[in-house]
Amino acid sequence: MTTAADDSEKPKSEKPKSEKPKSEKSESGHEQHGCTSGAEYVVQALLEHGVSTVFGYPGGAIMPLYDALYESPMEHILCRHEQGAAMSAVGFARASGKAGVCIATSGPGATNLVTGLAEAMLDSIPLVALTGQVPTSVLGTDAFQEVDMLGLSLAVTKHSFLVSSVDELPEVIEQAFRIAQSGRPGPVLIDLPKDILQAIPSTVLHSVREEGCLPMPEPDDLEQARVLISNAKKPMLYAGGGVGMASAVEQLRQFQALTGMPSVVTLKGLGSIAPQTAGYLGMLGMHGTQAANLAVQECDLLVCVGARFDDRVTGRLDGFAPDAKVIHLDIDRAEFGKRRQPDVALQGDLCRILPAIAVFSDCEVWQKHCQAMAHEYRWQYNAPGGTVYAPALLNELSQKLPINTVVSCDVGQHQMWVAQHMSFSRPENHLSSGGLGTMGFGLPAAIGAALSRPDDTVVCVSGDGSIMMNIQELTTLRRLNLPVKIVLLDNERLGMVRQWQTLFFDGRHSETNLSDNPDFIGLAKAFGVSGKTVWQREQVTDALEEMLASDGPYFLHVAINAEGNVWPLVPPGAANHQMLEGI
Amino acid sequence: MNTLSDSNNSFHSLFIHTANRPAILERVLRVVRHRGYTLCSLSMPESDSGDASIYMQVRGLNPDQLLRQLEKLVDVHNVALLNEEQEVLRA
Numbered sequence: 095m096t097t098a099a100d101d102s103e104k105p106k107s108e109k110p111k112s113e114k115p116k117s118e119k120s121e122s123g124h125e126q127h128g129c130t131s132g133a134e135y136v137v138q139a140l141l142e143h144g145v146s147t148v149f150g151y152p153g154g155a156i157m158p159l160y161d162a163l164y165e166s167p168m169e170h171i172l173c174r175h176e177q178g179a180a181m182s183a184v185g186f187a188r189a190s191g192k193a194g195v196c197i198a199t200s201g202p203g204a205t206n207l208v209t210g211l212a213e214a215m216l217d218s219i220p221l222v223a224l225t226g227q228v229p230t231s232v233l234g235t236d237a238f239q240e241v242d243m244l245g246l247s248l249a250v251t252k253h254s255f256l257v258s259s260v261d262e263l264p265e266v267i268e269q270a271f272r273i274a275q276s277g278r279p280g281p282v283l284i285d286l287p288k289d290i291l292q293a294i295p296s297t298v299l300h301s302v303r304e305e306g307c308l309p310m311p312e313p314d315d316l317e318q319a320r321v322l323i324s325n326a327k328k329p330m331l332y333a334g335g336g337v338g339m340a341s342a343v344e345q346l347r348q349f350q351a352l353t354g355m356p357s358v359v360t361l362k363g364l365g366s367i368a369p370q371t372a373g374y375l376g377m378l379g380m381h382g383t384q385a386a387n388l389a390v391q392e393c394d395l396l397v398c399v400g401a402r403f404d405d406r407v408t409g410r411l412d413g414f415a416p417d418a419k420v421i422h423l424d425i426d427r428a429e430f431g432k433r434r435q436p437d438v439a440l441q442g443d444l445c446r447i448l449p450a451i452a453v454f455s456d457c458e459v460w461q462k463h464c465q466a467m468a469h470e471y472r473w474q475y476n477a478p479g480g481t482v483y484a485p486a487l488l489n490e491l492s493q494k495l496p497i498n499t500v501v502s503c504d505v506g507q508h509q510m511w512v513a514q515h516m517s518f519s520r521p522e523n524h525l526s527s528g529g530l531g532t533m534g535f536g537l538p539a540a541i542g543a544a545l546s547r548p549d550d551t552v553v554c555v556s557g558d559g560s561i562m563m564n565i566q567e568l569t570t571l572r573r574l575n576l577p578v579k580i581v582l583l584d585n586e587r588l589g590m591v592r593q594w595q596t597l598f599f600d601g602r603h604s605e606t607n608l609s610d611n612p613d614f615i616g617l618a619k620a621f622g623v624s625g626k627t628v629w630q631r632e633q634v635t636d637a638l639e640e641m642l643a644s645d646g647p648y649f650l651h652v653a654i655n656a657e658g659n660v661w662p663l664v665p666p667g668a669a670n671h672q673m674l675e676g677i
Numbered sequence: 678m679n680t681l682s683d684s685n686n687s688f689h690s691l692f693i694h695t696a697n698r699p700a701i702l703e704r705v706l707r708v709v710r711h712r713g714y715t716l717c718s719l720s721m722p723e724s725d726s727g728d729a730s731i732y733m734q735v736r737g738l739n740p741d742q743l744l745r746q747l748e749k750l751v752d753v754h755n756v757a758l759l760n761e762e763q764e765v766l767r768a
């Protein structure tokens with residue numbers, strides 16, 4: 095089937111301008127499209143939704159859409175694997191706050207998107223995925239490259255559509271963007287049978303019923319929250335990813351300043367509180383700071399804002415903040431009481447609720463106590479030896495980076511070191527696969543970020559295991575010549591798994607040895623990306639400077655000790671004050 | 678989860694008012710299973726309108742939690758827990 099148009103190379107720099115008729119207003123006042131096919135309509139509608147960049151990979155069933163893209167002003171980024179396309183769209187969305195869009199063909203193309211959909215689902219990222227599907231006439235016949243994508247999507251999307259008529263397209267696309275971006279954001283899939291992409295539409299654009307904005311919580315509940323806050327002796331602010339998603343960073347900071355309470359954040363909440371804030375104790379949870387975990391255990395009131403008492407945060411749930419009353423703010427009602435019963439639950443827009451409950455809490459003694467803990471348990475970077483100490487390298491790198499740098503990372507020990515030792519001025523500057531913990535996220539997410547924030551530096555911190563999961567995206571990086579700086583922390587191990595084997599499986603290091611890794615610099619060179627390797631601590635400063643001074647993409651390969659572990663660590667089944675601390 | 682009581686781990690009758698879209702039943706049943714509830718009975722009377730009514734009985738803890746997860750389905754208009762009297766009325 096795929097006898098693709100091989101000679102269709104179009105010059106990269108001179109994209110032909112769209113020759114399509116512009117949309118007109120019909121008599122009824124609706125916007126009408128003079129599109130000649132469903133595919134053209136889709137492209138037009140994406141442009142109307144402010145989408146200027148999409149990530150994808152072509153194939154049989156989706157070819158009509160690629161044909162419509164050919165002469166459109168839309169920037170299509172050809173990734174080298176559909177998972178790369180989905181993760182880049184997620185990175186694009188996370189760094190910019192706009193919806194990300196990815197495209198794949200039916201069957202294997204669509205199934206390759208699934209991990210990216212799950213990624214967006216678990217981290218609540220607005221993503222619209224368009225997949226080709228076999229023609230409606232053969233749906234359900236196990237046709238070539240037919241997969242029941244609607245069925246597959248159920249567990250990994252907020253919503254999904256299988257379009258059954260070309261005239262449905264306006265409403266479906268409208269709804270897809272609204273659903274992806276409203277309330278608690280998430281991924282939406284649109285499955286597009288090939289004949290529908292080719293069919294001629296006859297419909298006008300109907301504006302779709304807008305989701306009314308969420309009402310404010312009951313005045314009584316707000317009052318109860320204010321009373322709890324003003325009476326608390328040891329209040330604690332616990333902020334999660336929902337703050338950034340709701341664009342409520344300013345409101346959160348004002349709330350903190352007004353109440354004067356100390357604060358902790360989740361992995362996804364990093365950047366929502368300015369790192370220098372008095373009483374800010376950093377990340378809590380499994381690899382959180384001692385100060386954050388100890389203080390949360392002691393607090394008498396926990397104000398949870400856009401977070402969900404995730405198991406990585408709470409450790410043993412019944413031992414988490416045992417003496418605390420809980421005020422829980424979230425856009426998603428299903429989070430209330432899912433893991434911890436709140437005393438006051440406030441559903442709605444964080445931007446409006448936070449100011450409504452900001453009252454002074456007289457907690458100066460407790461503030462001081464928290465600040466003293468922050469000082470007592472501050473990070474130490476003077477590890478012995480001459481090999482590179484990854485936490486120190488990341489801390490030095492962080493200090494050298496411009497304030498608005500986007501840092502993406504992969505999953506494992508290096509991910510936790512990024513969260514612990516780098517600082518972030520805004521949540522959208524820290525792209526980390528939190529909910530799903532997807533190895534292979536870092537590089538494509540950095541590509542998406544670099545495209546959505548072309549004026550900002552983008553760094554990707556990866557591990558030698560993770561980088562290989564989407565290594566093909568180095569081609570995309572090179573093709574676009576994006577100046578992403580990759581820092582590969584190479585311990586020749588699946589470090590995080592090895593660490594758990596060391597600590598909890600009697601040191602039986604089953605299948606975590608990667609000492610036969612490829613020559614990473616040779617590999618990067620093969621992709622046209624230059625770089626260098628460092629082995630010794632004394633080489634680090636120069637290497638970081640060289641990397642940051644380089645023009646295009648750069649690959650810094652850092653050999654680190656295989657035995658390094660992430661500390662502190664709350665072991666499985668333990669409460670958060672029972673942290674292990676190693677060397 | 679929350680404080681569990683025996684009365685919680687019994688039958689709960691739910692009524693779901695939803696847009697009648699393809700896959701709606703799959704979506705509802707997936708949530709029921711994934712969130713740890715057991716389906717005991719289900720009926721979805723035929724309807725001419727674009728909407729559908731689903732009645733079901735499930736076994737599991739904390740039916741409120743299930744309710745809130747079901748409410749998040751885009752096609753679902755509303756979900757209610759039926760008490761015994763309402764059930765009798767229905768029957």
Ligand SMILES: Cc1ncc(C[n+]2csc(CCOP(=O)(O)OP(=O)(O)O)c2C)c(N)n1
Pocket residue numbers: 504505506507508509531532533534556557558559560561583585587588589590591
């Ligand atoms: C796709 C995927 N497969 C498996 C895992 C399980 N896993 C979590 S961390 C990890 C090791 C990661 O190794 P590396 O990227 O080298 O990072 P390090 O921990 O050494 O810093 C593995 C295998 C995962 N998170 N994602």
